[in-house]
Amino acid sequence: MLLLKNRGEHREENDRIIRSLQERKKDKGLLEMKVHGKDSLVTYEIYDKSGIMVYETMPLDELSNDRMMIVQTVVIMFLACLIFGLLLSARITKQIKKPIDRLTAHIETIAAGNFIRDDSIEGEDEIGRVGCVVNDMALRIKELMDQQLKAEKEKGDLELKMLQAQINPHFLYNTLDSIRWIAVIQKNSGIVKMVTALSGLLKNMTKGFNEKVTLKKELEFLNDYVTIEKVKYVELFDLEIQVDDPGLYEAKVIKLTLQPLVENAIFNGIEPKGRHGIIKIRASRQEDMLVLTVRDNGVGIPKERLKTLLENTEKVKGNSMSGIGLPNVDRRIKLNYGESYSLMVDSTEGKFTEITVTMPLEF
Structure with missing residues (x-):
């Protein structure tokens, strides 16, 4: 039994197509041939059980259009x-x-x-x-820029205050030199010693406050100051200096670092106590840092005052020789070396006061 499906109505043409497909002896496939005079593509399939063949023709021109x-x-x-x-x-x-x-x-x-x-x-x-x-x-x-500007302003203000505190050095040197020669002529060794110390002291002060000098020079400057104060206070105190390593004498420090600390020890420690005292200075090395300590056995500092001692950089005692108080020493250290370096103050009222300065070790 054959089921015929195509687009033409001519049986002969259908029979020809069927014969051609049967001659292929294949159950299904694709064949290109002429159908009704047109080149066409024929697809077919023969089902095994029923033997029915189904095929379809498609003109190639229509396929091309598709x-x-x-x-x-x-x-x-x-x-x-x-x-x-x-x-x-x-x-x-x-x-x-x-x-x-x-x-x-x-x-x-x-x-x-x-x-x-x-x-x-x-x-x-x-x-x-x-x-x-x-x-x-x-x-x-x-x-950071604001902090830098503030630091520079404080540094400039501090330097300006130092400059304002200076007097005409040449006039003062000439006057002191005249006094010294008069004392030499009159053979007054006490006046010679004091005037010589004062002259050296003022000469060093007028050269610049933020200049760095060797520890040896700083101690020589301090010795001139102590010479004058011992005459003034009639041997009220003794000064002891200990340098752990002789090589530290060549280490660089900011000039006028030790003098204000010793001055503080005399005025606020030894003098109020009213009897002989000792001020000890020690220079030591801790890794890459120079550590300076100034210790006195004076009256000490009350705890409530100790907390605010370094806060106010404006108020400096009128009788201060250098015009630099402890807060300003602390500020100078920070301005030169950074905020990680500063003064540290330890004190017990009635027993002692110890001030420690840390700075980078420079030669």
Whole structure:
């Protein structure tokens, strides 16, 4: 039994097609042949159980039209995808470029010296997090610059105060020299000794307060000061100096570091006690640091005053020889070496006061 399915109505043509398909002796397949005078493509299949053959013919010209339609469809879809991709890419690029442009503009603003915070560059995405870091960096730079400006201003103010405290050195040197020669002529060794010490003291003071000198020079300067104070206080105190390593004599220190500490020991420690005292100075080395300590066995410092001793850099005693109090010594150390270096004061009321200075070891 044969089931015939085609587009023509001529039985002879159908029989010819069937014979041709049967001659192939294949259960199914694809065959190109002429059907009703047209080049056609015939597909067929013979079912085993029923023996029925089913075939279909398709003119090649129609198939070509379908193929063209498929190609056109594929091309249209490709172009549509391409256009969509370009539009999507442009949109994504714009979304990414806009915050990057804002970030770049803000960095240029920071480079120009304007360290304001810009909240528009911050966000939850990667670029936004970079913006947060840039804002934090700008604020940190501003803080550091403000600290630097403040430190420079304080340093300048301190130097100005030192300059204002100086007197005409040449006039004073000439006067002291005249007094010394009069004392020499009159054979008064006490006056000669005191005037010589005072002359050396003032000469060193007028050369600059932030100059660095060797520890040996600083101790010589201190010796001139102590010579004068011993005459003034009639041997009220003794000074003991201990240098752990002779090589430390060549270490660099800021001039007028020890004198204000000894002056404080005399005025606030030994003198109020009313009897003989001892001031001990020690220079030692701790790794890469120079440590100077000044200790007296005077009246000590009350605990409540000890906490605020180094806070006020403005008030300096009128009878101070150098015009530099303990707070200003502490500030000079920090200005020259950084905030990690400073004075440390330890005291027990009625027993002792010990001031420690740490600074980098320099030669």
